[in-house]
Amino acid sequence: MDINALLAAELSATPAQTAAAVSLLDEGATVPFIARYRKEITGGLDDTQLRQLADRLAYLRELQERKTTVLNSIAEQGKLTAGLQAAIDACDNKTALEDLYLPYKPKRRTKAQIAREHGLQPLAELLLAEPFRQPETEAEAFLNEHITDSKAALDGARAILTERFAEDAELVGTLREKLWREAALCAEVIEGKESEGEKFRDYFHHREALCRMPGHRALAVLRGRNEGVLRVFLRYQDEDAPANAPDAYADAVAAHFGIAERNRPADAWLRDTVRLAWRGKLFVSLETEALSALKERADNDAITVFANNLKDLLLAAPAGRLPVLGLDPGYRTGIKVAAVDDTGKLLDTAVVYLHHEAAALATLARLVKQHRIKLIAIGNGTASRETDKLAAELLRGLPEHGLHKITVSEAGASVYSASETAAAEFPDVDVSLRGAVSIARRLQDPLAELVKIDPKSIGVGQYQHDVNQSRLAKSLDAVVEDCVNAVGVDVNTASAPLLARISGLNQTLAKNIVAYRDANGAFPDRKTLLNVPRLGEKTFEQAAGFLRINGGSEPLDASAVHPEAYPVVAKMLAKQGLTAAELIGNRERVRQIRAADFIDARFGLPTVTDILAELEKPGRDPRGAFQTATFAEGINEIGDLQAGMILEGVVSNVANFGAFVDIGVHQDGLVHISALADRRINDPREVVKAGDVVKVKVLEVDVPRKRIALSMRLNDAAGAEKRAFRQPENRSRPAREARDKKPVNSAMADAFAKLKK
Template sequence: MIDRQTLDLSAVISARIAAELDVRPQQVVAAIALLDEGATVPFISRYRKEVTGGLDDSQLRTLEERLRYLRELEERRRAVIEEIAQQGKLDPALERQLRGAETKQRLEDLYLPFRKKRRTKAQIAREAGLEPLADALLNDPGLDPEEAAEPYVTASKALTNDDGESIALADVKAALDGAKQILMERFSENAELLARLRDRLWDEGELNARVVKGREQEGAKFSDYFEHTERLALVPSHRALAMFRGRNEGVLSLSLTLPDEAQAKVHPAEIEIARTVGIRDQGRKADRWLAEVVRWTWRVKLYTSLETELFSRLREQAELGAIGVFAANLKDLLLAAPAGARATLGLDPGLRTGVKAAVIDATGKLVDTATIYPHAPHNRWDESLATLARLCTQHGVELIAIGNGTASRETDRLAQALIRELPPVEGRPVGKVVVSEAGASVYSASEYAAREFPGLDVTLRGAVSIARRLQDPLAELVKIEPKSIGVGQYQHDVSQLQLARALDAVVEDCVNAVGVDLNTASPALLARVSGLNSTLAANIVAARDERGAFRSRRALLEVSRLGPKTFEQCAGFLRIMNGDDPLDASSVHPEAYPVVERIAARAGRDKGSLIGDSAFLKKLDPAEFVDQRFGVPTITDILKELDKPGRDPRPQFAVAEFKEGVEKLSDLSPDMVLEGVITNVTNFGAFVDIGVHQDGLVHISALSERFVKDPREVVKAGDIVKVKVLEVDVPRKRIALTMRLSERAERQPAQARGERRGDDRRRPGRDEPREGSAPMGALGAALLKAGATKRDR
């Protein structure tokens, strides 16, 4: 039975989340109940709109995260209250403060004086009987400290702490030092003072980065931060993570200061401490001693701990920003346009080791492989063309997918020559597309690839993956750990647990938004379907292999360990083409089939005849078919699905055409207009693949003629865009681009302009991207130019 206190806490949590999401508390209560019952976010957002009042998947993901945090907060609150109560120190006022704490940080501040800690100098001083002395001097600064301390001096009392440090009360100085330790600890555990100092340091504080002496040359990639100062609260995530990486590598030292503190006679934090604890310098006998206590409180007790805490806060905030960038790019990549069911030749380029070729049929099945050596040092061009022509002709290849790694453009020329020799397929010329191969090597060496192709060479598995990710990016990329797909920003520097959780949520949302063909999906794809896991996915494939293709969704209930609850969660996202029930090919959930049958019965038609009949469906009023279970939102979704069953939310397939003769950085020149593909979007701009093995950067200020606050307002990963070259630094492999095609490139040498350099010009998302770059000023001081590393090879 749920107790009253638990119910009250649940109501408080629900109300707080509702306020944060700007929705009704009832919506949050309903969503929490569904989540607690095991429902997934995709299921709730699509099939329980009436219950939650139409909360979408983004709101539900935020709700899920906040619910986790607030429940952890309540669990910690209970533990803290119990601990303080056991100490016999829980008075009503303190309990009210503890129950009113809205963050974990506030709760820990209040708990700090009661936390069990190692034996401190202040505790030893209390044991020596010095607390009355400390209280006397604090309460009456008119007392002479030395005279007040004299009665406490006793040569016989010498105490030692756990570190072997002794506090002997053999003289006045020892007694006053003990009293000082007591007050320092008391002040440093004042929750209100900690909150004020923390807020001020966060709002006004400056993060200072300086190079460690002697590490200038070794740490050149962090040269942007050798002499860098920036408002702490305004540091962008990419710069924060760059500076923390520099510190971790021993190149940078970081410090936190308040503006103009060096010129102040008294540190602003010391003034805040004195004001909070009621200490004022009025020329009284103990005022100087009390000022010294305040100074030591700041310098010894508070500065380092607050600096560490606020740096942790900055890192946490930066990590969330970086994870958000990664998640947004991953979503765009997963939902990229599929080429569809077309026989495809995948080419994994290489020079000395050759080009790996793999042909897959329209269903994605591997049908043939080869290794060719068209490039230096082998130069077997004609032989390679003949081999590829044979593969294409024999298997009716319609598309050629070329990996974008080493020798990509050389292999692209080979494909062009091949296409000129091939006859059209079904009246269309064979097409070619350069495909990102990020993560292909990870897939090739994975346990999953070994199970999928046990007898196939590892290098050829990469060619298969390249071909398949052109056919269906989502179905192929789910086989790769999201972190290895290569669209992140400092993904190695963030919390791996939070990153994995966020990316898994993105993959789950994308897979369920598109839907999955039950009879062709791989175990990796099935495992991402709402309600399923790797074990159930394997059981579905085993049942499919043993009994043949599924003819109906209901047959899923015969799969081992797949019960009614799981069926409810997954069925609507699984499609069966040409099955026994035409509705099984749609996103209409089986629980709603009776609604469709009612619509058909009222029209005097077969339910199958409703599918695709737009003219008829648009005349229907959803409100006429509402019942106790299904409301207008669900009926509206059903009618839309019947109109276009199994509709794919992904865009139409299109390809970028790289410019002939532009294959390396030295081929680029200012004002050249090129077509390219957005590979990565960050908070400061977008990286574009223009076919020269280095991605160029379009800074946020060059994305549009209008002001752009967020680059994702303008572009997303996978978009095909026109860009103009502003500047190229061949030695440092840096390219500055603009999407404002009317803009003219600046011609003076970059080194002569000496703009500030920024680590945000690096290209995130590779295994070990480089920080920093040379000056480039095509857009003045604001333009941060591109930095790209070698492809994932």
């Protein structure tokens, strides 16, 4: 198997590109480093392509190792033929490999193996090859001390053929694809579980084409099965079909082995053997495989959605270096307050109570004046709206301070508060107050603060506890790494958790950098990083370009220009007759430089072009401009909403079927994919992403169920009679009967039933 060729075909690249990328990865280079600083070598493969390449490379190498194991196992049995080896060598996936290995895979003694030991293999082969033979008569010739009658002989022969049919790789592959295309996934409530499983009511009588089932519905159904509420199975025939109806799948097995009903003596026996092989072995195995494949596909969808939302959240525009007052709302325990300066340093803390409004306002006013606060960050949890009202009163009482209040997501703040990272940062601060610090800082710089929290705790995914946890963690860690390196960090202010995400660094090196900084003061230049314990030349190469030093002795250290490329800049400066300080940021002079004049054997056009872009806008932040939503006054609870209202909100989450929008009433509303734009879209991310500020129209409000239907098409008619979307029709008979007995659920009832956070 030519791994480079396979990777190239999948990535729409050349084998030379993939070979170069594989070589760099094997040498220990990281994806961000390769994507940013080795464009000439890889032909410009971006970070997304490189992530795909790294994942597929691991899979293909595991496949190669498994092939070696399989070939050795078959060879030791003395059964390896040239044709079998060629088929194994040609396999490009693990499923096909295991299909080929199945007949040779060591297993517990089966009925078929026992029958072979008792000499019944020739009988099985005879009846399959010559169906004009009479089974009972032929069986008489195979009686012995173990096989005492013809029925036992025929049962043994049947076991041999059944195993052979079920282990035919070509047949299994054909039936697997046919079942995936044609079968329906069915779910039924387990009797007596109706009340316990109320949240799965939409799936009590459900039938849907397996191959077209969206990931979020698949995960919901499988969760219902795992919780003991639903029975989940595949149906490949109409449930009304009689027991003796033709079975296309059994027919496919028969045709594969040349078995047909021609009124020959062994035909009926062979047909019974085929049915037993299909229903008792093949279907049971393929049903399990199909449900596993559905789960894997649904996992991939959910993990992709989670990763995309996380990326959008991490790359949300920072409010910038302004003093912030963080408010962590609460009723009984009070509002936890933390004041931080423009660098995020904790200045002061307090606890105020909503039921003592005058005292609370006095305390908050004192903190604002004392620490020159410019922004108030309000967590969006319990008592958020009441806290927002309190902040509004504060703003009205201090107009001269130019204060602004902003509601931010507090997802993960409590996780951070109790973490080792928070304890190390604030050993003398009460756990309950650390969350307010996190809320304040994530407004200043979401990326720098959120990297301290396990990505799975940030709250931008669905069904995150149902998907493969190792794959989820790997995917989210890759997102965090890419985001941190895309933005870069100031090595003289960054925390250890943030530094640990930089290309080439780990937690130990990050702590060593912080310790060196604390002991020796700010780093004057990038070269000084080589004095940090255990930070060698290779690590420096990987990390240096992503670490910024502002106001240091080398102006280029504040940019994304890698130190290895400083000689190129030196040539540019010499030709222009300028110093680095004079050229950096001088757009006119930078644009006078011809990239082609500075290309050499090591640095090609991509790198030189990147250098010029950095010189023009040094240390540019790829994140957009900061913006925030203004929630409507007087709209505090879901009961305050009315169909037809047009409100401003923030996209809190994006799923494959739509986007959730925080409009300031504790419960996010859903904009279905069909209501996101006036045109047809296939992916909600074509229109919105997490953190976007959008205007929406309230279409429908279901107060008892706490569900809100929204639309970004502001001309849409509101009201229940104009529902934007409905549940796909359930094609099973029980579902049709249920639908006829009661009204169809509202659009929001359907959508929210499928998103169990």
